[in-house]
Amino acid sequence: MSNPFLSIEDQPGKMIVNVKNEWIFDNVLALEHATASVLPQEGQEVTFQCAGLEEIDIAGAWVLYDRTEQLSELGIKSDLQGFKEAHFKFLQNIIDAAAIREFEESEEGPEKSTLKRQVMENVGQVASTRVEDLGEIVRSIVNGLHRPSLIIVGETLKQVYYTGVQAIPVVMIITFLIGIVLAYQASGQLQQFGASVFVVDLVSISITREMGVLLAAVMVAGRSGSAFAAALGVMKLNEEVDAMRVLGLNPNQMLIIPRVFGLVIALPILTIFADIAGIAGGGLIAVGSMGIGSMQFIERVAFSTDLADFYVGLAKAPFFALLIAAVSTLRGMQVTSSAEELGSKTTTAVVQSIFLIIVADAFFTMLFTRMGI
């Protein structure tokens, strides 16, 4: 058996391994196979004769060293000989490092807890962090409102612009399209009963009570929730938040309050635009393809939809906005260390915002139904 990296001379009582060629990083895999083929008999001593080495680096030297260690664990004596000085220093590095390591490993680490205990700990931790989160949100808002300065007003208006005004086109387009979808789906069913005209009722009531505000909120959660979390997260990573604190500025007041209030103002405005666009989408189908006259459509909307329906939708907007802003800013402020964490916190912010919006919407629907509104 010929191997480019070593040749073995088997003699009674000892085995001489002539190490040759390039023992370098690129060849590590081949070197490991080569050294694995050094299989002395019991009682044989192994000598690695290293004079034939052309080149060696840390990786190559480690493979050699590792094999001698493995052999000594099997109770076989082994020896490294004939190193050139330029090569030996690589091996010396490894011997030094191994000594440090042995010293370190002699100091014992802490005990590991059992699985059951870990599960319990995790459950407890999740529960307590939720409570902590809630407390943190309340604390930062209350703290932010302490001794307010005029800067808040300007910052809040800026946020209204970014989160509200800039979102108007996209929110209107999606609700317009949803209005079309609702009208189409309803018309197929209602035409069977000859009740096509109720399509108008269905679209205008569902848009104003539910869909308008919900779509606007989900859009804002994706758009501004992620923006809040990412912006605050980067500020935390850049120590901007710490710098503010040291300068005597209140980061809760400067960063969180404007976003919360900005969104609380912006989302109801967006909801109004969403309602208009949604009903217009329904109207397009009703008038364009179902033969309902445009005046009839307007009358029907006015007849079927109370202002109460409109207010029911609108009333939910500030609550949704509060949820989005509070969760997103909280997650942003929780970023402490890494870019990876920034990504995961931003994801959490959006997912939790949308989740909480839907939960809250279900709650509101039940509440309003019970109240008979």
Add this chain to the structure above:
Amino acid sequence: MENIISVRGLVNRFGDQLVHDGLSLDVRRDEILGVVGGSGTGKSVLLRSILGLHKPTSGTITVLGQEIEYQKPGPSHCWGVLFQGGALVSGLTVQENVELPIALHSDMPVETRHELASLKLLMSGLSLTVADKYPSELSGGMRKRVSLARALALEPKILFLDEPTAGLDPIAATEFDELITYLNDNLDLTIMMITHDVDSLFGICSRIAVLVDGGIVVGTVDEILASDHPWIRSYFGVPRAQRARRSVGGASTPSR
């Protein structure tokens, strides 16, 4: 002596600003070359040009006989870079950071990779207790050491250091200098370092390259100190440079 890196006629222009004007530089095998220069003289641009991270206006750069092209994979296997801030992957542990280049560049088994990474950490003067920590949990000096271990992961021939001792306290900086000298001696590494640490310049560099007037002045410490260029005179004339020079025993230089 053999040239590991050679830069020929390097020109870098940013708008009206001419940073390098036909700069030529040779880095010799096994030396520690210190690069200094005032702000805006293009130390980082020079380094980035050599690494293929910046496209020079004109000029050729050869590293280990291979010509460097912008954003083309250079001899990445043969060089290691220690960026100023460490540039560790923040989402990976220390151990994973060092293993990453090995995993990408070789097909060795996981245990071997693991062992080699641990070895590099130990050689960089770190305790293996940090292996499972994340970069954000480490001090600045330790992060530099982890970054150094990562730079050494692929058994490079050349090590580029960007201000390795910046932001370290004098004790840590001295230890880092010792580590660099050790690596230079024991791993046959050629080292090119950008530094403003006059202690490192006098203490461990075999030659110094000074970026001035769009060009470069290279020489041993003695030669540079004898230069009558006004900027060089003022750089090495300030009290802290004078003190550093005295503390390493006059202007003696480690010669090779």
